[in-house]
Amino acid sequence: MGPAERAVRDYVNLESPQEDQVTLVQKVQSKRIQGRVHDVFDVHCTETRWWVITEPMNLYLQNDFPNAQQALIFHIGLGDFLAERSRMEIDGEHEKHISAAWRRFRDALETMNSASESEDFQSVGIKCRDSLIALVKAHQADPWVGEVAEPPKVADFKGWANIFADRLTEDRLRSYVKALVDRTWDLTVWLQHYSNATPMEADLVLEATSHLITTFGKLIHRQEMGSPSRCPRCESYRLHNELKHDVDANTYQESDVCAGCGWRSDWVAVHEFISE
Structure with a gap:
């Protein structure tokens, strides 16, 4: 066998x-x-x-x-x-950051499912564009955006999305995200005005839009949750938390343990144990 x-x-x-x-x-x-x-x-x-x-x-x-x-x-x-x-679904921990944009993106998918003529496929581009605008409108006032000296217009997707990229990324990743912003927005606008649109072009725009929205969802989630902790000995990300009840001290204690090298942090009391 x-x-x-x-x-x-x-x-x-x-x-x-x-x-x-x-x-x-x-x-x-x-x-x-x-x-x-x-x-x-x-x-x-x-x-x-x-x-x-x-x-x-x-x-x-x-x-x-x-x-x-x-x-x-x-x-x-x-x-x-x-x-x-599955194109309509997204990881729950990221969806809360892009829920408004994702609702409009689902509308674009529904339009695609019933589309048959070029003008229908053009409508997919319109709805994808609207989903991107919804993304930036939902986060313009978020604390991580900070002060913007000359804020773009509310519906200026490229202007706000590039500010978001500056706040959420750096180095090579920043260049990548800004390129995605520029190319994806241009694709949605192109499809909106392309009178010979076919299912293939509409599907490519859907994929590009989905990718950009979920990319920002992940970046915003990382910004709000912080980077994952690493082991101080081996720099592994495979840390997990252990909890125990210290009967003598009448407390619960916790400690971080590395699955990579076995390092363990000191036990720290987390709250008082109250017996019934």
Whole structure:
């Protein structure tokens, strides 16, 4: 059994009950579709039989899909559906910083889903532009922005976004973010006025807009939360906090521990323990 078959076996065994484990794994075909290779495996278990298809790996009961081709078609459709749905989702800890912009970006996605003509795809550009303006409007008064000697107009995305880049980044990252700001805004405005817009151009603008919004979400989150702590001995980021109850002192104490080198900080009392 090769490494691919072993990975499939382990995956199915993990998903199956203990009494229905894998007895045989056979690769039956590979299909390259839109540049992605999907391997199809016929998997026999003690009580059931599955199709397992990769990229991403998933399993389908052969009672539901008697033919491997049926399972592959469903797999590809499911993958496209999940990929489209994931474009509307964002990490919760970052979404709170860009919620207004992300709501408008979801509107752009909805417009794209129902678009059929060039003017529909142009509307995607308008909504992407509006989502970027919403991003800068939401943060112009944030404490980390500070005093701005000559503030741009409220809806001047490039002006405010470049100020944000100055406050949130430095060195090479600052140059990168400013380039994103400039190119992404120009793309949205171009699509808005491009009378021959196609689905491909609209999709590229959606991807660029999503990337820029989530980039600012991460940068603002870092600004407000601070950089992660590092071990003073080995500079690893893998620090975790341990808590214990000191019965004699009637307190809880905490200590930071490094998973990289084992360094530990001194125990520090965090609050008094109150017994019922």
